[in-house]
């Protein structure tokens with residue numbers, strides 16, 4: 001699914017109805033991918049770059065060489081939950097990278113909301129406090145192999161240009177400490193600005209739909225869109241048809257908990273979600289099914 005999304009990005013199909021904040025970065029992510037994935041020799045690495053954006057506008061783009069000179073690289077070994085073994089990476093300390101990227105912006109970075117965007121459509125919202133937490137690193141080289149990277153994930157892709165890794169044992173849970181690979185851009189953007197059409201407007205704070213929305217933000221939006229806002233690894237769960245319009249509730253709940261009992265796919269299991277959590281997610285989907293937003297959606301559907 002990740003590989004497919006990358007192909008779609010490269011083909012330029014995925015840009016259509018994305019909000020203006022995303023289409024620009026998708027385009028520049030494509031540019032980065034052309035240099036980053038064409039070759040993984042150290043010569044090509046000099047051309048790898050990371051983009052920094054604020055509220056949809058580009059702040060700067062820094063090459064790997066500039067980042068290395070500015071923040072200094074480290075090499076270390078760590079057990080990696082996606083490779084499922086000990087890996088050795090050359091990596092840049094994430095907090096220093098973020099500070100360098102947004103240098104001169106006169107902002108309390110830990111108070112900002114960020115979005116991490118990968119070349120394959122993976123889009124992770126993350127709070128400044130988590131992003132700046134000690135132990136986060138942007139790996140740019142897989143030291144275990146002679147050139148390039150050992151392939152990662154269900155689609156066995158290269159994680160280049162950057163793979164976010166966390167160094168401490170207590171940072172190994174990928175729900176709390178996401179690890180996007182093919183990372184191409186770091187953006188400062190309030191959640192509502194990046195994903196305006198995912199908000200269940202009019203629902204009371206503390207209602208099941210609002211609680212479901214909080215879960216969706218934290219655990220699902222990195223792969224799924226609602227009303228075309230969000231990740232593109234999995235299907236949009238609201239348009240053209242909401243998941244609650246074509247699947248029975250019991251099936252949706254057990255699918256979310258353990259998708260592999262339905263079909264072989266790359267949707268991860270969510271065994272930690274309680275019955276109440278699942279009901280809240282369904283309440284959120286029901287609420288959003290009354291709040292559809294899909295300008296010109298059918299056109300993109302045909303193009304794919």
Ligand code: HEC
Nearest residue numbers: 001219220223233234235243256263265266267268270281
């Ligand atoms: C790592 C990416 C990823 C995450 C995280 C993820 N999903 Fe998925 N999801 C997928 C993919 C990929 C599919 C499509 C699987 C297929 O077609 O077989 C999918 C399918 C689904 C479907 C079935 C859609 C259909 O029409 O059959 C539902 C419902 C769903 N996801 C809900 C969720 C919810 C709720 C969460 C958060 C608790 C979540 N997903 C988190 C990747 C993800």
